[in-house]
Amino acid sequence: MRRLMAMFAAAAVALVTLPTPAHASTPTVFGASVYQPSGQTFTQALANAVSRYGTLPVLRVFYPGAPGAWTDAKLNTPGRSTVVSFKYDADTVLTGAADDYLRSWFAAAPRDRDIFWSYYHEPEDDIRDGAFTAAAYRAAWQRIAGLADQAGNSRLYATTIWMDWTLDPKSGRNWRDYYPGAAFVDVMAWDVYNFDVANSETMATHNANRPGLEVARSEGKPYAVAEIGVDDHANRPAMLREIARWMRGTADARFVTYFDATGWPQYDLNGDTASIQSWKEAVTGTLFAGTPTMTTTAGPAAPTASTIQWSTRVDPAQKVGWVSCASWRTSGSDFLEGPRQYVAGNPETVTCDRTGLPANTSYRARIKWWDAQTGGSLLYTSNTVDQVTAAS
Known part of the structure; x- marks a missing residue:
């Protein structure tokens, strides 16, 4: 206080x-993943996204294995915050095999913009299916967070990214099974899906059943959304505006990135002019002006x-x-x-x-x-x- x-x-x-x-004076930033059709480079796809939504202050990017070099087009985006996830087998991480690469990667990270890094986003199903244990995931996260800390870069934020389904009582899951501990986490982000299409569910109602905001606040961490998708196409323009207002007002979210990705036509906004306009208003801030x-x-x-x-x-x-x-x-x-x-x-x-x-x-x-x-x-x-x- x-x-x-x-x-x-x-x-x-x-x-x-x-x-x-702690970030209360920092406005919520709205962005997206980048819809990259076959045959386009990431740079071209990003330019198209900017033409749709305006200048995106935050990008969501994915690596299925080790994170790319900072010269990679996905990461070489000065002036924009980045939410970047990468994946290693947890048991491999615990052998130290990834230490040298990740230590160098964190050391080389930019210091002129916020980097929200995440080890193995949405690990829940992989743990369920036996890829590695929850204990190994937590230990791997702790090891990687230690490597990030060695960089001494205050713009690097360790960011958990889990399914908000994990918080639904019907999932039978406990988010603490995946939590590496408050000392190893800076931001708690969620992937938010499965709105009640029949009833045009509001974000407040959705969060009441899957309380990502309350979980983050219970740990004293900023709340964020790394992916959000709405498949109620008829009501989506209005829902996106309502979601954005809730994120900025009630939630004081650190960032919100829409999942506008290839391969998921129920969520991507390609061709949906009204929904594109709604998200553009959030990205540019005109929705709140x-x-x-x-x-x-x-x-x-x-x-x-x-x-x-x-x-x-x-x-x-x-x-x-x-x-x-x-x-x-x-x-x-x-x-x-x-x-x-x-x-x-x-x-x-x-x-x-x-x-x-x-x-x-x-x-x-x-x-x-x-x-x-x-x-x-x-x-x-x-x-x-x-x-x-x-x-x-």
């Missing part, structure tokens, strides 16, 4: 950001004889600025405005405290928005809430 205090004669006001993931909105409520703490508290959900709407606390007596003056806090990116909740107040006195409070793009002008104010300090 970050707390900034401004002291005034007989009273003080503080603005507090409620506990959120507009006027910053701020909704203020009393509390969560009840007034005492000398304190009040109010909370505001702030959606920056693709803008940057500052917010500040303001409060005053409902009759009379005693106006006080607290410190400013920078806001940008995803919606977040800020809570203001004012202390040193007289008992049994009515106060009114709100949040103000000062816009960074116009030299710090006061542009917006939230609704107000009234509270009465308790009797002494």
Whole structure:
């Protein structure tokens, strides 16, 4: 929790950001895997994807074995974050056979962009089928994470990628069977599929049954989606917008990449103009653009004889600025405005405290928005809430 205090004669006001993931100031980035038809190079396919969705700030790329060199077109994409997975047999990893290659690969990784690396995405079925044990997978993950740490690159993020089906009670699985431990994981990402087509299931309802967000938060890790696919073609444009809003707002996801891949026509968006437009709005941010909105409520703490508290959900709407606390007596003056806090990116909740107040006195409070793009002008104010300090 970050707390900034401004002291005034007989009273003080503080603005507090409620506990959120460590990356809360970083906007959710939306991207995709790259649909690569036969006969096209990856560079050509990427250019086509950009023409459909706009500049993709994050790409999802796959290697069926060892990861490629950083000069490979799939990885040589300056200016873009990369979600990259690779596969080795877990028992082979534990012999040390991959150590030298992976140590060099991590050491050579770019330091000017985020690299979300994942060892053996979706291992669940392979473990079920006896390719290796869950214990071997966990141990292999730990070994590889240690090699990544040796690189000393703060832009490398160890990212688990599992099926969200694993979280469905009907799967009979326990995600902890695959978890190498909090010390070896930076981000928990999921592959999200199988929406209830008959009922145009929302992302919130889907997550309630397969709670990837809650699992990530229970471990104190950022939540992300490495693959998502919607096969409800009739409702897909609207569903993609709803999913994107949920990811940016409720989930505060680190990244979301749509599975727009060859060989899966039920999911790829090729030829679906309306769905392409929906995902383009998420990728470019136009889906979230507009006027910053701020909704203020009393509390969560009840007034005492000398304190009040109010909370505001702030959606920056693709803008940057500052917010500040303001409060005053409902009759009379005693106006006080607290410190400013920078806001940008995803919606977040800020809570203001004012202390040193007289008992049994009515106060009114709100949040103000000062816009960074116009030299710090006061542009917006939230609704107000009234509270009465308790009797002494």
